[in-house]
Amino acid sequence: MHPDNSGASSLGAISVAVGSGHGEKEPLTEKTVSIVSLGCPKNLVDTENMIRALEEKGFRIVPDTESAEVIVVNTCSFVTDARRESVDTLLEMARFKEEGKAKVLVGTGCLVSRYREQLPGLIPEVDFLLSPLEESTIGDRLSSWNVPGAPTALPLIDPRAIPFRPKRLTPSHRAYLKVAEGCDHTCTFCAIPLSRGLQVSRTRESLLEEVRQLGGEGVVELTLIAQDLTRYGTDLGETEGLAKLLEEIDRIGRIPWIRLLYAYPTLVTDRLLDVMKNAPTVVKYLDIPLQHVAGNVLKRMNRPGNRDSTKRLIDRIREAMPDIALRTTFIVGFPGETQEDFEELSEFVRWARMDNLGVFPFSREEGTPSFDMEGQIPAREKNRRRTVLMGLQKDIALALKQEWIGKTVPVLIEGPSEQSPLVLSGRLPSMAPDGIDGEALVLSGQAPAGSVVQCRILRAHPYDVEVWENGVEEDPSLMSS
Numbered sequence: 001m002h003p004d005n006s007g008a009s010s011l012g013a014i015s016v017a018v019g020s021g022h023g024e025k026e027p028l029t030e031k032t033v034s035i036v037s038l039g040c041p042k043n044l045v046d047t048e049n050m051i052r053a054l055e056e057k058g059f060r061i062v063p064d065t066e067s068a069e070v071i072v073v074n075t076c077s078f079v080t081d082a083r084r085e086s087v088d089t090l091l092e093m094a095r096f097k098e099e100g101k102a103k104v105l106v107g108t109g110c111l112v113s114r115y116r117e118q119l120p121g122l123i124p125e126v127d128f129l130l131s132p133l134e135e136s137t138i139g140d141r142l143s144s145w146n147v148p149g150a151p152t153a154l155p156l157i158d159p160r161a162i163p164f165r166p167k168r169l170t171p172s173h174r175a176y177l178k179v180a181e182g183c184d185h186t187c188t189f190c191a192i193p194l195s196r197g198l199q200v201s202r203t204r205e206s207l208l209e210e211v212r213q214l215g216g217e218g219v220v221e222l223t224l225i226a227q228d229l230t231r232y233g234t235d236l237g238e239t240e241g242l243a244k245l246l247e248e249i250d251r252i253g254r255i256p257w258i259r260l261l262y263a264y265p266t267l268v269t270d271r272l273l274d275v276m277k278n279a280p281t282v283v284k285y286l287d288i289p290l291q292h293v294a295g296n297v298l299k300r301m302n303r304p305g306n307r308d309s310t311k312r313l314i315d316r317i318r319e320a321m322p323d324i325a326l327r328t329t330f331i332v333g334f335p336g337e338t339q340e341d342f343e344e345l346s347e348f349v350r351w352a353r354m355d356n357l358g359v360f361p362f363s364r365e366e367g368t369p370s371f372d373m374e375g376q377i378p379a380r381e382k383n384r385r386r387t388v389l390m391g392l393q394k395d396i397a398l399a400l401k402q403e404w405i406g407k408t409v410p411v412l413i414e415g416p417s418e419q420s421p422l423v424l425s426g427r428l429p430s431m432a433p434d435g436i437d438g439e440a441l442v443l444s445g446q447a448p449a450g451s452v453v454q455c456r457i458l459r460a461h462p463y464d465v466e467v468w469e470n471g472v473e474e475d476p477s478l479m480s481s
């Protein structure tokens, strides 16, 4: 959005593009809004910010789309499947303008940034579109809905100082803190910079203020997110911005679990590791999307490093924190990835024994340099490579968890498990929110959501563990395998 990253001064006002919508603009009498939030936790935070902007203008958020006068779809366009889901959801919601109470359909998020020109033609029922940077105007925009002569140029909120969002869509005991928007990297497979622009970091003051507020609300786990968390503050002229931010969050000390997602491999500094090691509230967990380890594949991805430098990184992290839990993601089937490259990656997976691992088949994304790259690999082969790698990791994940049997660990209780109403779901520090790293099935099932209880690990599975809360009377029928 703002290639020069020059901040607030160039933001000013925007005139919001209006889709054709259908027929006369009906006045909004009930001011009820239903929001469908798609995509990643960063998009979820954006939805939470839109809720704040709407409630400030007297709109009421309702859970069901059938009863809402306004429907907002916060879209995702990360990969083809996500785009398809976003378009399908907009089309589905458009039906409520015919069959339901809906008078206004709004499209927001990454799909808007990338396809603003095409969308009105594709889904004429959409009344207006807001890209991520424009979402802060949604309250004003709807307040001036069908008001003759209403201004179309609306003030934007400076993304560096987004105010606190009182309403969160996560369970009350946990929250996401999006420390920056956009990305300065240019990975050849990635469309995110096309929809989110260059990195814009929030000011440390606005972040710390939010941390204090969330701590005051009893939040137990705060997950820091960005496209590249480790570059936090560089656009503010800071060095080691993330390490400094973490130190201050830890010093506030009101939130017991601080977790980091989306670190960039070459930006994991010794200073950051030192802060993670010595800060009691920072969970010994790090998510570092490596994408690949073979040098020539990384080169074609426009990412630094190779297998040896990646091994040195993992060694350096484990030297600092031997018990740290590591998560990563790999792309298989990138154009030009040879069988040797894939074997090099497989060998690394065997060597690294990551606690958590995600593998994605390469997705050919329009507008990215890899879209037209030679050496595209057939889908069947991409999926075969994914299956092989996930198979390797499954055995590793199980073996790692079997080493924990009998140990007592802290478990953050989430609430009833979807796997069985008789047990509770929880997470160990090595498990990030939203089930991406599996769950702890708490067989003793008594602790309230949001509490952190000491539990003994009874049984291990590749992605989950079964645990019993210390101090709860033992039930042999549940405890014996």
Ligand code: SF4
Binding pocket: 183, 184, 185, 186, 187, 190, 191, 192, 193, 227, 228, 264
């Ligand atoms: S660092 Fe992540 S968000 Fe940024 S371009 Fe690369 S893959 Fe995309």
